[in-house]
Amino acid sequence: MQAPTITLWQSPAEGRRAMISVTICSPSESLTAPWDDLVLRASPNPFMNPAGLQAAEATDFATVRVLLAWEVGAETRRLVGAWALHWRRVGGVLPAILEALPHAYAFQSAPVVDPHYVDQVIPAFLDAIEQDASLPNAVTLRSFDGESPAYAALRTALTGKGGVAVEVKRFDRPVVSPVFGVKRSGSTRKKLRQDWNRLSALGQVAVVNDRSPAGVAAAFETFLALEAASWKGAQGTALACDPIDTAFTRRMVLGLAARGDASVAVLQIDGRPIAAQVLMYCGTTGYTWKIGYDAAFGKFSPGALLVDHITEQLFAAGFQAIDSCSAENTFMSQLWSGRRTMVDLVIDVGPRRSLGFVVELARQIGLQRLRELRNRLRNWQGAATAKKLAVRPYPATSR
Template sequence: MGLTEKQAGSAKIGGIRGYGRAFVDDFCADLPAGPARCRTVGRSRPARVVERLHEPCRPASRGRAEIRRRPRAAGVGGGATPARLVGLWALQLRRIAPFWPAHLEALPYDYAFLSSPVVDPAFVTEVMPAFLAEVASSKLPGIISLGQFDTDCPSHGPMIAALAVHGQRPVILEASERPVVTRAFGVKKSGSTRKKLRQDWNRLSATGSVEVVNDRTAGQVREAFESFLALEAAGWKGARGTAVLSNLDHAAFVRRLIGTLADQQNASVALLRVDGRVIAAQVLLYCGTTADTWKIAYDPAFARYSPGALLVDKATEGLFAVPGIESINSCSDGSGFMAQFWAGRRSMADLLINVTPRNSLAFALETARRRAYYRLRALRNQLRSRKWLSRPNSKPGSGMPPASNE
């Protein structure tokens, strides 16, 4: 029986799912030892760590952390048993104003696209209650904001169950679906979208020699990433001050992130070039058999050819042409252009949870503030949509927007 759209989008990739392998390796290199099931590790390193029994992580060859676990039969006692790291959750401590209650933010940095914790699926029913109990028993705020939480991931159900034990349930601020595609399902091979992609490619090819390059060697990734940064800064994000290069601290952080991941073959930048000139750049992150289309930028001078859409389409084709990648996550919502040529979906939600047994005034205030924010944002988007539709020659479905995903 074939996969449905929902099943294809929800196909589970085995192993620990996460995007901060460089951080995890560095973090595990000096993880403290000691008997504990769940441990909060200082605010300077915003992580919640679940350990099976105890054992410090030991540096392995090539700078990687080696985490070992030896099973212990039930009823067998005596001595400590080595264990492995089975869960990690990076959280930010946030306060919007001096007088406003603080909360924890599960999107660990400004350009993150997933707030779900990194958990070994084999231990998810133990890890999630331990995470929430640790936060509740600590001096940290009991309010956690879960923006872009993957509700199809294995940790969602155990989290809901752990909250229910104390009579709590998440506040759903917004639900959405994220476009995804797998090797077996999801690439739309016919229809008006596919026809327009072919037309745009042919028109672009008429302007010069067109090529798509996705070199995963570390040096080439760093060089290609600089091309991405320059393109983004030269476009509308640069004009609005939201490009990465608009903030020097952000730029330094992201350069280090991509460089470290590139050293581990976990990042690349696909480039669309015309006569050697880069006109679009797609940053890709890799985790196991999944690729994530993290950020994209294009040259406004070529906007009429939809270069972002062309690049993503050709990059998808290239990733699936060789063994290794089984699925691609768009990192964007269903309103983005990727939804037009990827049929798979994953269920996402922006949630707010209270991990303490009692409802608090702080949680009520933060809930009211966020609901007001989401309503105002929805109104803004409606007004923007009406303004776009009122422009001459702008018809719904008339063409693929060349804009990039945020």
């Protein structure tokens, strides 16, 4: 790899002049200590964790470039922002672009930034991308937190430097906190109690979330097996269906677990696993990354039961929020009433519209329209099937 690129950018911060130095590098173990300090102060994003990024590089799953913003000029240099970007060329022929989701299994693209420096760090990141000849100016940002200070700073910075941002999609993501979002009453809560009681009638039910590295390793294999045996396995979309995906995600989860940043919660009946939820942690926020369950117990809603119980466990342990990593039309939206606005957009950090930006914007708009068409067809097919299966009362007879 080429030597790290360094860009200096000055702006007032915390009432005084501060110098922000941006370095661009590949993921490495040396980022661990600065990262640990940053997440104590910054907005969370587990997909920017150096352990996960190193897994992507080590398995050749993604080419990742990490932008690091440092406050310099004080007694010691301090990390105040981190943003991992995936360098890719779609199909091997289209212009290269940057993807702010650092790999295919990331679900949050916002940078991790100290809130006191967000108005300095975001422009510095954009300048660094533009000034580095090895990086494309076009950046796709999917699942970007539209309510974060970083989003407002991004739009302001692009306007100020003559860049452009085009919003492709806006959607709501289910989230929950100890004080808002948990449905304590109503039909959802009633069904959860009924399902738990019916399941308990079959045997001893327990939720196990062993966060030791060995415990996580064993539980992740349980998750892989459950997911592979489900409809995802039948459709070829389970992680275990692709050895490359399996190798990367296993290394990522175990690398995070070694730092205490991932675990796998398992719902068991008489010791038999019937659902497994992979969890990630960043600061005081938990993330429900992937879930698998035994279809033989589907009528008991094992996935919903597991998420409901692990939610209470995490809050009892001091977590302040849980992010579903999912869209609004999933079962998470039935469990949690909290929502966070997420945005998909394509930006160009330069004053000119690069070919990469034009091509990527057209591609993203086309993909979004195809998804919308697919969803309409699914809804139509579902409604047609439901109509055919609807139970109608038999007419009265005079037998």
